[in-house]
Amino acid sequence: MNDMVGIVIVSHSKDIAKGTADMVRQMVGNEVKVAFCGGDPDGGLGTNVSLIIDAINNAWSPKGVAILVDLGGAETNSEMAVEMLQPERQNLVVVCNAPIVEGAVMAATEAASGSTLEQVRAVAEELSAG
Amino acid sequence: MLESRQPNGQVITGSVQLIHAAGMHARPAVKLTKLAKKFKAQISVRASDTADWINAKSVAKIMALRAARDSIIEIEASGEDAEAAVAALIDLVATDFPDTGQ
Numbered sequence: 001m002n003d004m005v006g007i008v009i010v011s012h013s014k015d016i017a018k019g020t021a022d023m024v025r026q027m028v029g030n031e032v033k034v035a036f037c038g039g040d041p042d043g044g045l046g047t048n049v050s051l052i053i054d055a056i057n058n059a060w061s062p063k064g065v066a067i068l069v070d071l072g073g074a075e076t077n078s079e080m081a082v083e084m085l086q087p088e089r090q091n092l093v094v095v096c097n098a099p100i101v102e103g104a105v106m107a108a109t110e111a112a113s114g115s116t117l118e119q120v121r122a123v124a125e126e127l128s129a130g
Numbered sequence: 131m132l133e134s135r136q137p138n139g140q141v142i143t144g145s146v147q148l149i150h151a152a153g154m155h156a157r158p159a160v161k162l163t164k165l166a167k168k169f170k171a172q173i174s175v176r177a178s179d180t181a182d183w184i185n186a187k188s189v190a191k192i193m194a195l196r197a198a199r200d201s202i203i204e205i206e207a208s209g210e211d212a213e214a215a216v217a218a219l220i221d222l223v224a225t226d227f228p229d230t231g232q
Contacts, residue, residue, distance in 0.1 A: 027160045109160050109189040113167035126190040 005111040005120045006033040006059030008067045009104055010052055010074045012045045014038035020068070020101050028108040035059035047074045052081035056093060064092035064117035066124065068104045092117065098124040142171075142212040144205045145178075146223045154197035158227045163189040165222055171209030173219070178202040186219065 007024060011017040017038030024034050035058040040046035052067075059065050067082075069075045075095060082093045094117060096103050103124040110123040150158050154177070166173045166186035173186035177197035183206065184191040197203060203223055207215045222228075 027157050028164070105156065105160065106189045106193075109163055112164055113187075123189065126188070 002114075003061050003063045004032050004114060005063045005107075005117050006035070006056075006061040006065040007104055007108050007111065008052070008055045008059050008065055008078075009034065009036040009038075009100065010047055010055070010067060010078050011036075011038040011070045011100060012047055012074060013070075016070065016100070020104050023101060024104050024108045027105055028112055032108045032111045033059045033061060034104075034108065047077045049077050049081045049084065052078055053084060056081060056085065056089075060089075062092075063111075064094070066107050066111070066117060066120050067093065067095045068098060068100045068107065068124065069095060070100045094121045096121050096124040098127050102127055140212075141206060141208045142216045143207075144216040144220050145202050146205070146220045148177075148197055148199060148201050148203055148223060149226050150223075151199060153199045153201070154192070154195050154203075156193055158223075159189060159193040159195070161227045162219065162222060163187060163192050165218055166215065169207070169209075169211045169215035169218070171207040171212040171215045173205065173207040173212075173215050175203055175205050175219075178204060 009017045009020045017036035021034045021036040035055040037051040037055040040048050056065050067078050069078050078095045107120050107124040110120045174183035175186045176183050205216050205219050
């Protein structure tokens with residue numbers, strides 16, 4: 001129960017990523033680890049594999065990490081980041097097919113009760129399942 | 131309002147008026163779901179003007195409830211801690227979803 005799935009937010013915009021993380025902390029609380037990254041290293045819009053890897057490691061939990069992404073490249077770069085993790089961590093990270101803000105809040109709400117990674121992903125993806 | 135529908139106390143029901151200014155929007159929905167998840171009981175809620183009972187532990191469904199201010203939220207729970215669950219949820223709604231620091 002003490003371990004909670006960590007949440008990573010990956011946006012093309014650092015402002016969106018940070019704002020989403022702020023919403024999660026204010027609405028759900030600080031008990032769930034939330035890390036975010038956005039923008040390229042030069043300050044422009046984009047996503048960056050090594051920044052995503054850092055965020056995953058910052059949010060790391062033995063229960064795993066759920067990633068929420070915005071547009072195309074955020075997803076492919078997140079998948080690339082997962083492939084570059086230590087092998088034993090790769091199966092403990094999922095990229096959720098969910099809207100970034102709503103998905104992050106719902107995933108964190110579920111994570112806060114000590115749910116498994118699959119439960120957290122399912123709750124985030126409930127939104128897309130309509 | 132809290133009452134036990136059956137003599138053996140298996141199903142506990144209650145109702146409470148939603149006084150939150152914005153109705154059951156995102157922040158109250160997260161608080162209600164988080165609290166519901168602390169109990170083992172199966173908990174369902176509905177706004178009085180909708181027919182379907184929804185799982186109080188599903189944040190997506192609670193957010194979709196869209197209950198307006200002043201609507202009556204009905205709560206129904208079964209399981210070992212059902213009574214405590216219904217009482218806690220009524221208290222949360224009746225006290226307008228206070229920040230607990232959690």
